Amino acid sequence: MLKIHCPQCNKSFLWTDNMPTQDKCPTPDCSWNYNIHAELKKNVNRHAVEVKSQTLHCPFCQGEIASKFTICPHCSQIVMGKKMLKKRYFFLAVCLILVILSLIFKYWVK
Numbered sequence: 783m784l785k786i787h788c789p790q791c792n793k794s795f796l797w798t799d800n801m802p803t804q805d806k807c808p809t810p811d812c813s814w815n816y817n818i819h820a821e822l823k824k825n826v827n828r829h830a831v832e833v834k835s836q837t838l839h840c841p842f843c844q845g846e847i848a849s850k851f852t853i854c855p856h857c858s859q860i861v862m863g864k865k866m867l868k869k870r871y872f873f874l875a876v877c878l879i880l881v882i883l884s885l886i887f888k889y890w891v892k
């Protein structure tokens with residue numbers, strides 16, 4: 783079932799599965815034709831916009847966070863997009879980078 787809004791007569795009607803995918807608007811003196819595929823596309827776009835405007839939530843404590851890449855102010859976990867990084871791993875990564883940098887520096891000085 784899908785709600786279709788007719789741009790010509792400004793009325794909405796419900797499309798059900800047993801109706802054709804392309805047909806005339808059910809309002810008696812309206813000549814607009816709907817296409818269910820185009821309407822579905824519109825619906826998907828609308829959903830995408832809605833999702834974008836939603837507030838972000840911390841995956842650990844569900845508290846509100848300002849951006850995808852941040853440290854949660856509620857539980858202090860590091861939030862990196864959809865992938866969650868435990869603080870422990872983050873520091874390990876930083877240590878590894880420092881070790882690599884020091885090695886590069888050593889060989890460079892030689």
Ligand SMILES: [Zn+2]
Pocket residue numbers: 788789790791792793807808809812813814
């Ligand atoms: Zn109509």
Ligand SMILES: [Zn+2]
Pocket residue numbers: 840841842843844845854855856857858859
């Ligand atoms: Zn949190």
